[in-house]
Amino acid sequence: MNNPNIFKLEEYLGQYEFKAPYLLCCSDAESITMQEMIDMGSSSSKDAWNKLSLGYTEVSGLPLLREQITQSFYPKLSANNILCFSGAEEGIFCALYTLCDPDDHVIVLTPCYQSLAEIPALKGALISHISLREENYWRIDLQEIQNAIKPNTKCIVINFPHNPTGQVITKNELQDLVDVCRAHNLWLFSDEVYRLLGNPSEGWAPSAVELYEKALSLNVMSKAFGLAGLRVGWIACQNNDLLKKIEQMKHYTSICNSAPSEILSLIALENKDKILARNNQIVDKNLQLLDSFMDQYRELFSWVRPQGGCVGFVRYKKEESIDNFSKRLVDDKGVLLMPASIYSHSSNHFRIGFGRKNMPESLEKLKEFLQD
Numbered sequence: 566m567n568n569p570n571i572f573k574l575e576e577y578l579g580q581y582e583f584k585a586p587y588l589l590c591c592s593d594a595e596s597i598t599m600q601e602m603i604d605m606g607s608s609s610s611k612d613a614w615n616k617l618s619l620g621y622t623e624v625s626g627l628p629l630l631r632e633q634i635t636q637s638f639y640p641k642l643s644a645n646n647i648l649c650f651s652g653a654e655e656g657i658f659c660a661l662y663t664l665c666d667p668d669d670h671v672i673v674l675t676p677c678y679q680s681l682a683e684i685p686a687l688k689g690a691l692i693s694h695i696s697l698r699e700e701n702y703w704r705i706d707l708q709e710i711q712n713a714i715k716p717n718t719k720c721i722v723i724n725f726p727h728n729p730t731g732q733v734i735t736k737n738e739l740q741d742l743v744d745v746c747r748a749h750n751l752w753l754f755s756d757e758v759y760r761l762l763g764n765p766s767e768g769w770a771p772s773a774v775e776l777y778e779k780a781l782s783l784n785v786m787s788k789a790f791g792l793a794g795l796r797v798g799w800i801a802c803q804n805n806d807l808l809k810k811i812e813q814m815k816h817y818t819s820i821c822n823s824a825p826s827e828i829l830s831l832i833a834l835e836n837k838d839k840i841l842a843r844n845n846q847i848v849d850k851n852l853q854l855l856d857s858f859m860d861q862y863r864e865l866f867s868w869v870r871p872q873g874g875c876v877g878f879v880r881y882k883k884e885e886s887i888d889n890f891s892k893r894l895v896d897d898k899g900v901l902l903m904p905a906s907i908y909s910h911s912s913n914h915f916r917i918g919f920g921r922k923n924m925p926e927s928l929e930k931l932k933e934f935l936q937d
C-alpha cells in the first residue's frame with residue numbers, strides 16, 4: 566500500500582489551531598466541560614462512571630451506548646447495526662478501506678473532507694469527482710451522478726450537511742439517490758457528521774441507513790454535540806456481514822474505544838435534545854451576525870447561506886488570492902480562515918465556521934482587519 570497524500574486540512578489546522586486566538590473556520594459546535602457533562606448524568610450513568618473499569622472495551626462499542634445511539638438516531642435499527650470508532654475519521658478509514666477493492670470505481674462529491682476520496686484511492690479504486698457547483702447552490706445533481714456510473718462502480722460517497730458549503734440534501738433528493746443506488750446495486754456511504762445542527766428550510770432528510778439496505782451512515786460526537794475530544798463516532802448499517810468485515814479492520818487501528826469516552830457519550834446522548842438546543846441557539850445567533858456581515862461587505866464577499874452544520878463557503882471577490890488574504894489576516898489579527906486550496910478547490914472561496922461561542926469576537930477582528 567502506498568502512503569496517502571498529506572491530509573491538507575488536518576495539516577493546516579495542526580499548524581494554527583492551538584496558536585491562532587480567533588478560529589473563524591472551526592467545523593464543530595461549542596464544547597462542554599467535563600464537570601458540566603458529569604452533572605448532566607442520570608444517577609445510573611453517574612454510577613456507571615464511578616464504577617467504570619479502565620480495561621479494554623468491546624470492539625464494536627459499549628452495548629448500552631450502541632442501544633442509545635439507535636434510540637437517538639435510528640429507531641428502526643438495533644444495537645447490532647452500530648459499530649463504534651475513534652471519531653468519524655477511523656470510521657471513514659475502516660469502512661472505505663474495507664469496502665473498496667483495487668479497480669473499483671467510486672463516485673465522490675467534491676469539494677470534500679479529504680479522506681472521503683483519499684481512502685478509496687489508497688486502496689486502488691478509481692475516483693470520479695463530481696463537483697458541487699455554486700450556481701446550483703452547491704446542491705447535489707443527480708443527473709451528473711447518474712452520468713458518472715460505470716459497470717465497475719462500487720460506491721457513492723456523499724456528505725450532507727456538507728463540509729465546507731453547509732448545503733443539505735432534501736428527503737426527496739436522498740430518496741432519488743437511493744433509487745439510483747438500488748437500481749445499480751451500489752453502496753451509499755453517507756457522512757452525516759453535521760446532521761441535526763442548523764435549521765434547514767425543508768427540514769431534515771432521514772439518515773441514509775433508514776432508507777437503504779446498502780447504506781452506511783456515519784456520525785460522531787464531534788460536530789453537532791461539540792465533543793470532538795471524546796473521539797467517539799459510529800457507522801450504522803443494515804448489513805451485518807459488511808459491519809463484521811469493517812470491525813475486523815478496526816482490530817488493526819484502535820481495537821476498541823476509550824472506556825471513559827463511551828460513558829461520557831452515553832450521558833451526552835441521554836441529554837441529546839438539551840445539548841442540541843444549546844448548540845443550535847449559538848449557531849442561529851452567529852448566522853444572523855453573518856447575514857449582516859455579508860450584507861455590509863457585499864462588495865468583498867458573497868455566499869450561498871448554509872442550511873445545515875456550522876460551516877459555509879464564502880467567495881472573496883477581489884483579485885487578491887484568498888490564500889494571501891488568509892495569511893495576512895492570521896499574521897496580523899490571529900484570525901484563522903480556511904482557504905479553498907486546502908480542499909484542492911481552485912476558487913477564491915474560504916470556509917467560515919460559526920459553531921463557537923466566541924465567533925462574534927472573531928468576526929469583529931475580521932472587521933477590524935477590513936477597516937484597517
Ligand SMILES: Cc1ncc(COP(=O)(O)O)c(C=O)c1O
Nearest residue numbers: 592652653654678728758785787
Ligand atoms: C465531513 C467530515 N467527516 C468526518 C470528519 C472527521 O470527524 P472526527 O474529527 O470526529 O473524526 C470531519 C471533520 O472535520 C468532517 O468534516
